[in-house]
Amino acid sequence: MTILIFFVALWYLSLFSQTFFQHRYAAHGAFTMTKFWERFFFLFSYITQGSSYMSPRAYAIMHRMHHAYTDTEKDPHSPNFSSNIFSMMWRTRTIYSGIVHNRYPVEPRFVRNLPEWGGFDHWANSPLSRLLWVAIYISFFLIFASSFWWFLLLPVVITMGAFHGALVNWFAHKYGYINFRLGNTSRNLLVVDVLMLGESYHNNHHKKPSSVNFGSRWHEIDPVYPIILLLKRLRIIHFSKKTTHLKT
Template structure:
């Protein structure tokens, strides 16, 4: 039971900071926060994403490119132009690394006001940091695993962020339903997004990219947005729009 709880904490903790900080703050800036709070959130993102930590700068720019070029050859991740999900994720990884290491020229419209903490990102994205987290996960499993099958969950702890990306960027453009007919393949994966904390309302998000709440229908409950509302009400962040 301990292992299941641990994996769930990593799943939903990492997912929350990906959605809250990297996606809605870094890429779309639907709310503001103080510089101190921003730095704290950088650290919390590293703690919960661990071995699969993603830079707010690289993620924010790449996601803006995804919205600008959805389902075209310039899209960093599109099932329409990649043979399979592994090919798509390898392409995504390459573009993400090229952005972070400034190996490609990026249009200024994609970089404007994207948060960056170079020194911390260099550490959090380093092999040392990733190996440190992987070692910690292995030791945790060695201490608390009570059945052989629980070890099958270990690779998931190493690859949480890429798995989250595959679910939205691959399956969220192939399976599901649409509320809005658009010139792209974005879908809503679930009518109640219990798995992806609101990220699964992908069609809604492509229609209203600047909205903090990804849900549109009454039953489309966006769990990340509910947390955002609480943080806004107590003054930790300031919402620009709902």
């Protein structure tokens, strides 16, 4: 039971970091925050994502490329140009690594207003950091796993961020329903998205990328949206001028 609680907590905490900080804030600038709070969420993302930590800067660049080049060969993670989900994940990882280490050519339009913490990102993306987190996870499982079967969750724990990304970027461009007719294959994967904290409303998101609420229809619950409103009320974040609240 301890392993299950740990897995569920890590699933949602790491996913929250990704959708709130790396996606809505870094990639789309749906809201702003002070440097103090930006550094706070850098650390929060590192703690909650562990071995699968994603640089907010590199994530933002790659995600902006996805929106600019959706379903084309320049899309970092398009099912149209990968034979299976694993080859797409590997291609995404290669491009991400190239961006992190400044080996991948990036257009100037994709690097505007990015959160930067170079020294911290260098450590958080280092092999040593990732190996230390893997060691922590393995130790936790060795101590608390009451059965060998719990270890089947360990690969997902280690690659949690990539696992989340693959679910959305592969399946939400293949399956689901459409609210908005767009010039791409984006779809809303889940009718009520508690599992992916609103990230599966991919068609809605492609319609209005800067919307702080990924839901559109009455049944499309975005669990992160009330948290964003609370953080705004607490003045931890502030809505930017381009912020929208997606409604049909």
